[in-house]
Amino acid sequence: TIDFAEALQMPGTSEELTPQLTSAEKRKLTIEETRKSLPVYAFREQFIEAIKQYQVIIIEGETGSGKTTQLPQYLYEAGFCEGKKRIGCTQPRRVAAMSVAARVAEEVGSKLGSTVGYSIRFEDCTTERTMIKYMTDGMLLREFLNEPDLASYSVMMIDEAHERTLHTDILFGLVKDIARFRKDLKLLISSATLDAKKFSRFFDDAPIFQIPGRRFPVQIYYTKAPEADYIDAAIISILQIHLTQPLPGDILVFLTGQEEIETVQEALTERIKNLGSRIKELVILPVYANLPSDMQVKIFEPTPPNARKVVLATNIAETSVTIDGIAYVIDLGFVKQTSFDARSGVEYLNVVTISKAAANQRAGRAGRTGPGKCFRLYTAWAYKHELEDQPIPEIQRTNLGNVVLMLLSLGIHDLVHFDFLDPPPHETLVAALEHLFALGALNHKGMLTKLGRRMAEFPCDPSMSKMLVASEKYECTEEIITIAAMLSVNAAVFYRPKAMIIHADTARKSFWSPGGDHLTLLSIYNKWKETNFSMQWCMENFIQYRTMKRAREIREQLKGLLERVEIEPKSSTDTIAIRKAITSGYFKNLAGLDKSGQYKTAKQRHTVQIHPNSCLFEDRPRWIIYYELVFTTKEFMREVMEVESNWVQEVAPHYYKSGDLEDPTNKKMPKQRGKTKAELMQ
Numbered sequence: 001t002i003d004f005a006e007a008l009q010m011p012g013t014s015e016e017l018t019p020q021l022t023s024a025e026k027r028k029l030t031i032e033e034t035r036k037s038l039p040v041y042a043f044r045e046q047f048i049e050a051i052k053q054y055q056v057i058i059i060e061g062e063t064g065s066g067k068t069t070q071l072p073q074y075l076y077e078a079g080f081c082e083g084k085k086r087i088g089c090t091q092p093r094r095v096a097a098m099s100v101a102a103r104v105a106e107e108v109g110s111k112l113g114s115t116v117g118y119s120i121r122f123e124d125c126t127t128e129r130t131m132i133k134y135m136t137d138g139m140l141l142r143e144f145l146n147e148p149d150l151a152s153y154s155v156m157m158i159d160e161a162h163e164r165t166l167h168t169d170i171l172f173g174l175v176k177d178i179a180r181f182r183k184d185l186k187l188l189i190s191s192a193t194l195d196a197k198k199f200s201r202f203f204d205d206a207p208i209f210q211i212p213g214r215r216f217p218v219q220i221y222y223t224k225a226p227e228a229d230y231i232d233a234a235i236i237s238i239l240q241i242h243l244t245q246p247l248p249g250d251i252l253v254f255l256t257g258q259e260e261i262e263t264v265q266e267a268l269t270e271r272i273k274n275l276g277s278r279i280k281e282l283v284i285l286p287v288y289a290n291l292p293s294d295m296q297v298k299i300f301e302p303t304p305p306n307a308r309k310v311v312l313a314t315n316i317a318e319t320s321v322t323i324d325g326i327a328y329v330i331d332l333g334f335v336k337q338t339s340f341d342a343r344s345g346v347e348y349l350n351v352v353t354i355s356k357a358a359a360n361q362r363a364g365r366a367g368r369t370g371p372g373k374c375f376r377l378y379t380a381w382a383y384k385h386e387l388e389d390q391p392i393p394e395i396q397r398t399n400l401g402n403v404v405l406m407l408l409s410l411g412i413h414d415l416v417h418f419d420f421l422d423p424p425p426h427e428t429l430v431a432a433l434e435h436l437f438a439l440g441a442l443n444h445k446g447m448l449t450k451l452g453r454r455m456a457e458f459p460c461d462p463s464m465s466k467m468l469v470a471s472e473k474y475e476c477t478e479e480i481i482t483i484a485a486m487l488s489v490n491a492a493v494f495y496r497p498k499a500m501i502i503h504a505d506t507a508r509k510s511f512w513s514p515g516g517d518h519l520t521l522l523s524i525y526n527k528w529k530e531t532n533f534s535m536q537w538c539m540e541n542f543i544q545y546r547t548m549k550r551a552r553e554i555r556e557q558l559k560g561l562l563e564r565v566e567i568e569p570k571s572s573t574d575t576i577a578i579r580k581a582i583t584s585g586y587f588k589n590l591a592g593l594d595k596s597g598q599y600k601t602a603k604q605r606h607t608v609q610i611h612p613n614s615c616l617f618e619d620r621p622r623w624i625i626y627y628e629l630v631f632t633t634k635e636f637m638r639e640v641m642e643v644e645s646n647w648v649q650e651v652a653p654h655y656y657k658s659g660d661l662e663d664p665t666n667k668k669m670p671k672q673r674g675k676t677k678a679e680l681m682q
């Protein structure tokens, strides 16, 4: 049970809860007035002076103060684009890059993609004329491959630095190096929270500029006891707030991912329906990384009069994206995070508790336009004793294969002495090098091979890049780029509305292909293509049309990249050849069934399970290769395909020893049984 009743019955005067500007009032403000109302505006002249004087400056300011949208514009207005140079601004998340670019284009009064544009993986919305360019940190990293001195930029703003994403952390080292020999390049490092001193020290004591924030008090409430079902608790809290609290005052809920958001969205819609017309309208809006762009616009639209908005978000709404009018925050206290175990080489996606710093950021989102309330669905004790102070930077908990390949192709070989803000664990670097070696991207001297250079052209992780390049040998490029595109969007291919779950699952099963999930994804795409990419067909088959459209775009991009590395498009119906090409990239993810009926990874003997949504869940073939491991209640392998164990020896002769490919139980069999391995093999 949740015990917010007390908090919610508190006689909050309506004045206290009314944001200073209502949405309707705000709409009336012209863009100019809105811009001038942001805290950063007062700091404009001082900022331009500072950037003229110093090469590197650190900016610290409360989220929503206008750093991301305004600073690049100030620079543009102050003439930093003269001489055909651009102003760049990196964002850790694609949704942020796109939505901020859209906003700034509107403020500048130009079409998105002309003066103001953005660039994210598989999508470049810029032209020759683009002066202010927002991009994901990963894309800027890729730009280094073509333009190692960032010659086309006059200013580079590394934004949301406090997020400490892997790519941003690598960028710190790279831009710091460039600034040494490009004295005309200005650097801005901007962050929302307390890390400014650390950034300053890293950038040779660069000056710190603080933008005075404006923040209203936020009351914090905790649950009295831990929640057994925090999803249900979240739904109840939303309804309680909606039913008891005055309008206006929108709600922001922090969840862990798309699936969870969709679950809450469906359940909430259902409950609201049951409550009938007596209650005020509740507009439910999801926000997550893969949100299609037409949906993104909706989150910024003002709440209709006499209604309340509830935004269901991942931690993207913690700092990257600011939604006006939020008065209530519901914080479940979790975030989805990758973690990497260098010893086993296994990468997981887990749900973990957030840090205190993150919890405070989340709470702060309720106090931007007026006093707010934050409901934490965990206990005060848990906050105090179970949450870490700061999140661990991604570089210290993730697989580095991708980044190492990129650094090597930039000619940076001495990775141990690279200028890291916080260095990654040594064994993670070694694991990345070993994996690249096994893939054939590196030779025994640690130098990039021709294969490695081709792989580096793809904005994908090394396994996927290798699979793409290997499709040349197996003469099935057309199929492999489809599979790669479908894997990249995969989580959202199927539509499973609760009310029609049986129909949806029947439709899903009709696509199942004997070889496994990869071939199933291929067959879905090909069938869709046969209908000339029909929307109707998607609807009839419970397939998400938007996801498919995105897969098609990604496929086009990959096709172009294959051309760049001079791989001719070839098509094949040989499902063994297709699976061998996949195996060439993903041999590391081999798992075998042991005598006790469990899957174990071939190399590390790690117990894993086939995800129940997989088409091989019941078949349980002897050997499988999975696409990713997701840790929820168990370690689930997502997207699996059946392989033969000798394929891995064909594609990666040195990676597995013959013992690895025997029955995984053999090693565990007690010796007394007196059977030889050969006997057990029979």
Ligand code: ADP
Binding pocket: 038, 061, 062, 063, 064, 065, 066, 067, 068, 069, 070, 099, 100, 102, 103, 300, 319, 320, 322, 323, 324
């Ligand atoms: P900061 O980077 O300091 O966190 P931003 O520049 O992102 O601040 O935000 C400043 C203001 O611009 C906020 O009030 C925010 O709501 C608004 N804003 C940002 N993006 C959009 C958008 N896509 N549509 C409408 N308003 C936006």
Ligand code: MG
Binding pocket: 064, 067, 068, 069, 159, 160, 319, 320
């Ligand atoms: Mg920002």
